[in-house]
Amino acid sequence: MAGVRFEALSKTYPGRRGSAPVQVIRDLDLSIEDGEFLVLVGPSGCGKSTLLRLLAGLERPTAGEIVIGERSVSQVRPGRRDVAMVFQSYALYPHLSVRDNLSFGLRRSRHRSLPQQFQDQLTQFSRRFPAFLRVRSPREDLIEQRVQSVAQALELEPLLDRLPKELSGGQKQRVALGRAMARKPSVFLMDEPLSNLDAKLRNSTRTRIVDLQRELGTTTVYVTHDQVEAMTMGHRIAVLNQGRLQQLGTPMDLYQWPSNLFVAQFIGSPPMTMLPVVIGPGSTLLLGPKRLSVEGPVAAALPALEGQTLTAGLRPEGWRVAPATNRNLPATVIHREVLGNEQLISCRLHDGDHLVQIRATPDVKAVPDDVLHLDPEPCGWRLFDTDGEAITCRDPLADGPKLPELN
Numbered sequence: 067m068a069g070v071r072f073e074a075l076s077k078t079y080p081g082r083r084g085s086a087p088v089q090v091i092r093d094l095d096l097s098i099e100d101g102e103f104l105v106l107v108g109p110s111g112c113g114k115s116t117l118l119r120l121l122a123g124l125e126r127p128t129a130g131e132i133v134i135g136e137r138s139v140s141q142v143r144p145g146r147r148d149v150a151m152v153f154q155s156y157a158l159y160p161h162l163s164v165r166d167n168l169s170f171g172l173r174r175s176r177h178r179s180l181p182q183q184f185q186d187q188l189t190q191f192s193r194r195f196p197a198f199l200r201v202r203s204p205r206e207d208l209i210e211q212r213v214q215s216v217a218q219a220l221e222l223e224p225l226l227d228r229l230p231k232e233l234s235g236g237q238k239q240r241v242a243l244g245r246a247m248a249r250k251p252s253v254f255l256m257d258e259p260l261s262n263l264d265a266k267l268r269n270s271t272r273t274r275i276v277d278l279q280r281e282l283g284t285t286t287v288y289v290t291h292d293q294v295e296a297m298t299m300g301h302r303i304a305v306l307n308q309g310r311l312q313q314l315g316t317p318m319d320l321y322q323w324p325s326n327l328f329v330a331q332f333i334g335s336p337p338m339t340m341l342p343v344v345i346g347p348g349s350t351l352l353l354g355p356k357r358l359s360v361e362g363p364v365a366a367a368l369p370a371l372e373g374q375t376l377t378a379g380l381r382p383e384g385w386r387v388a389p390a391t392n393r394n395l396p397a398t399v400i401h402r403e404v405l406g407n408e409q410l411i412s413c414r415l416h417d418g419d420h421l422v423q424i425r426a427t428p429d430v431k432a433v434p435d436d437v438l439h440l441d442p443e444p445c446g447w448r449l450f451d452t453d454g455e456a457i458t459c460r461d462p463l464a465d466g467p468k469l470p471e472l473n
Contacts, residue, residue, distance in 0.1 A: 068100060068134050068135030068148075068252040068253065068285060069097065069098055069099050069100040069102070069134075069135065069285060070097070070098040070121065070132070070133065070134055070253060070285060070287065071096070071097050071098070071131075071132070071133040072094050072095060072096045072097075072117070072130065072131075072132060072133075073095060073130055073131040073132075073133065074093050074094070074095060074129065074130040074131070075091055075093070075094040075095075075096075075117075075120070075127055075129070075130035075131070075132065076089065076091050076092060076093055076094070076127065076128045076129040076130055077089075077090045077091040077113070077116055077120060077125065077127055077128050077309075078090070078128045089309060090111075090113045090116045090309050091113045091116060091117060091120070091127075091309045092308070092309040092310050093130070093310075094117070094130070094309070094310070094311055095311070096304060096311060096314065098285060098287065099285075100285055101283045101284070101285055102285055102286070102301050102302065103276070103279050103286045103288065103299060103300050103301045103302075104286065104287050104288065104300060104301065104302055104303075104304060105288045105289075105290060105295070105296045105299055105300030105302070105303045105304070106118070106287065106288065106289045106290075106303075106304050106306060107289075107290060107291070107293075107296045107303060107304070107305055107306070107332070107333075108305055108306035108307055108312075108332070109307065109332070110291075112306040112307050112308060112309065113306050113308075113309040114289045114306055115257055115258075115289055117306070118151070118255050118257050118287060118289055120132060121147075121149065121253070121255060121287065122144055122147070122149055122151050122255055123139070123142065123143060123144030123147050123149075124144060126140070126141075127140055134147060134148065134149070134252060134253060135252065147253075148251050148252040148253070149251050149252065149253040149254075149255055150171070150245075150246035150247075150249050150251040150253075150254055150255065151246065151254075151255040151256075151257065152242050152243055152246050152254070152255070152256045152257070152259045153242070153257055153259070154257050154258040154259060154261055154262065155262075156230075156238045156239060156241070156242045156262075157242065158230040158238060158241055158242060158245075159230070160229065160230050160231060161229070162229075162230075163226065163227050163228060163229060164217075164222060164225045164226050164227070164228055164229075164230075164233070164241050165213055165217075165226040165227065167230070167241055167245055168213045168216055168217065168222075168226075168241065168244050168245050168248050169209050169210075169212075169213050169248065170245065171245060171248065171249045172209045172212060172213075172248055172249060173209065212248050213226075213248060216244040216247050216248045217244065219244075219247070219278065220240045220241075220243060220244045220247075220274075221240070222237070222240055222241065222244060225237060225241075235262055235263055235264075235267070236263060236267045236270075236271060239259060239260070239262075239263060239271060240271075240274075242259065243259070243274075243275065243278070247278070247282070250284075251284065252284070252285065253284070253285045253286070253287065254279070254284050254285070254286040254287070255286075255287050256275075256286065256287070256288045256289065257289045258289055258290055258291065259271075259275075259288075260272060260290075260292070260295065261290075261291070261292075268292075272294075272295060272298065272299060275299070276298075276299050288300065293333070293334070293335045294335075296317070296333075297317045297321070297333075298317075300317065301316070302314060302315060302316055302317075303315065303316070303317055303320055303333075305320065305328075305329050305332060305333065307328050307332075312325065312326060312328055312329050313325040313326070313329045320333045321333055321334055321381075323448070323456070324338070324379075324448065324456060325455070325456050326450065326454050326455050326456055327340070327377065327379075327450050327454035328454065330379050330448065330450070330456075334381060334382075336382050336410060336423040336425075337423075338379040338380065338381050338382075338448070339379065339380050339381075339382070339385075339420075339421075339422045339423060340377050340378070340379050340450075341353055341377070341378050341379075341380075341418070341420055342375060342376075342377060342378075342418075343358070343375070343376060343377070343378040344373065344374070344375050344376075345368055345371045345372050345373060345374050345376060346372070347372060349365040349366075349368040349369065350368075351378055351447065353378075353395070353417055353418060354417040354418050355417065356393075356395060356417055357393075358378075358442055358444075358447075359444045360444055360447050361444040361445045362444070362445040364447055364448065364449060364457070365444075367449070367457050367458070371449075371457070375452075376449050376450060376451060376452075376457070377449070377450040377451075377454075378447050378448070378449055378450075379447070379448045379449075379450065380442055380443070380446050380447055380448070381446060382410065382423050382424050382425035383424075383425045383446075384442060384443040384446030384447075385422065385424035385425075385440045385441070385442055385443070386440065386441045386442075386443065387424070387426055387430050387432075387438050387439070387440065387441075388439055388440070388441035389439065390439045391439070393441070394439040394440060394441050395415055395416070395417060395439065395440045395441075395442070396415070396416045396417075396437055396438070396439055396440075397413035397414060397415045397416060397422060397437070397438050397439075397440055398413060398414050398416070398435060398436070398437055398438075399411060399412070399413050399432045399433065399434050399435065399436045399437075399438060400412045400413060400414055400421075400434060401434065402432055402433065402434070404428070406428070407428065408425055408426065408427065408428065409425075409426050409427075409428055409430065409432075410423060410424070410425055410426075411423070411424050411426055411430070411432050411438070413438060413440070415440075422440065424440065
C-alpha cells in the first residue's frame with residue numbers, strides 16, 4: 067500500500083480555435099494517507115476527474131509532481147504506476163467473460179517469454195477439458211486462485227462464464243470493482259462508479275465498497291457528485307472549485323465548520339441558509355429589526371467585529387418551529403417535502419424576504435401559505451466575511467458545540 071501526494075500540481079489544456087488556454091488544476095497541494103479513503107467533490111468542471119486521470123497517468127501534468135509512496139510518477143507510464151481505476155462506464159471488454167475480465171490485468175502485469183505465453187494460452191484453452199487433458203501453468207493457477215477469491219468476495223461465482231451483455235448494471239459494476247481488486251494495486255481510483263445504478267442498488271453497492279476498502283486497507287481516491295456518498299464513504303473529503311482545493315477534512319468538519327461560503331453551500335443537502343447580518347452589541351446578530359443571540363465559539367469572535375456587515379449561515383436542523391414571540395422570526399411556508407422520518411420545509415422570512423429551508427419532525431403541521439415562527443439555534447451560526455471566508459474561532463473542532471439532532 068502507499069500514500070499519494072500532489073505537489074504544486076497544475077494542468078492546463080491549450081485553447082481551441084484561438085481561445086485562451088484552460089487551466090483545470092491550479093497549483094494543488096494535497097496529501098492522501100496510506101490506507102485512506104479520500105472523496106473528491108465539487109461542481110462539474112472543477113477538475114475532479116482530471117485529477118484522477120493525472121494520477122492514473124492518462125493525462126500529464128503541466129507543472130508539479132505526483133508522488134505515490136516515495137516514488138514520483140509524473141513521467142511514469144500508466145501501467146507502471148501500480149494503480150487500478152474503476153470507470154463510470156464500467157469499461158468491461160464485451161467479448162471476454164467475467165472470468166477473463168477479472169484476470170485481464172493480472173495476465174498483463176509482467177513480461178512473459180514466448181514459451182510462457184504459449185503455455186499460458188494452452189492452459190486457458192484446455193481448462194474446459196477433463197482434468198487429465200489439461201495443460202498446467204503455475205502462473206495461470208495463481209491467476210485462477212486470485213479470480214476465485216475476488217469472485218467469492220463480490221458474489222460473482224455464478225457469473226464467471228457470462229459475457230458483460232448478460233449482466234445487470236449492478237453485476238457489471240461488481241465485475242469492474244473485481245477487476246481492480248484482483249491486481250492488488252497500491253491505489254484504487256474510482257470515477258463516479260455508482261452513478262449509473264438505481265437508488266436501491268447504489269446504497270447496497272456503496273456499503274460493499276466501504277466494507278471492501280476497510281478489509282483491504284488500500285488507499286482509495288473516489289470522485290462523486292453525490293452528497294450522501296461523500297458524507298458516508300470517505301475518511302476525509304476534499305472540496306474542489308475551479309481547480310483549487312477549498313477545504314480538506316472529515317465529513318463532519320466540513321459540515322459543521324466550512325472554511326468558506328462555497329463549502330458551506332456545496333456540502334449538505336439542503337445547503338446552509340445564508341443571511342446578511344450586522345454584528346450587534348453583546349455578541350448578537352441584527353437581521354433587520356430582529357436581534358439574534360449567538361453562543362459557543364463563534365460568540366467569542368463577535369466583539370471585535372461589532373458594527374460590521376457579514377454573512378451568517380445556519381444549517382436546516384438549526385431552525386426550530388416555536389410559538390410566536392417577539393424574538394422569533396415569522397416566515398411563510400412556500401413548499402414542503404415529506405420524507406417519512408422528517409420533512410424539509412421551505413419558508414420565506416417576513417423580515418428581509420429571505421428564503422430559509424428547515425429540517426423538521428413529521429408532526430409539524432405546515433402547508434403552503436401557513437405562517438411559522440422560527441427560533442434559530444444560537445450555537446449553530448457560522449459567520450463569513452465579505453470575501454466569503456469563514457470567521458475563525460478558538461479551537462472549534464475540539465470543544466465546540468454540535469448542531470442539534472432531530473429526535
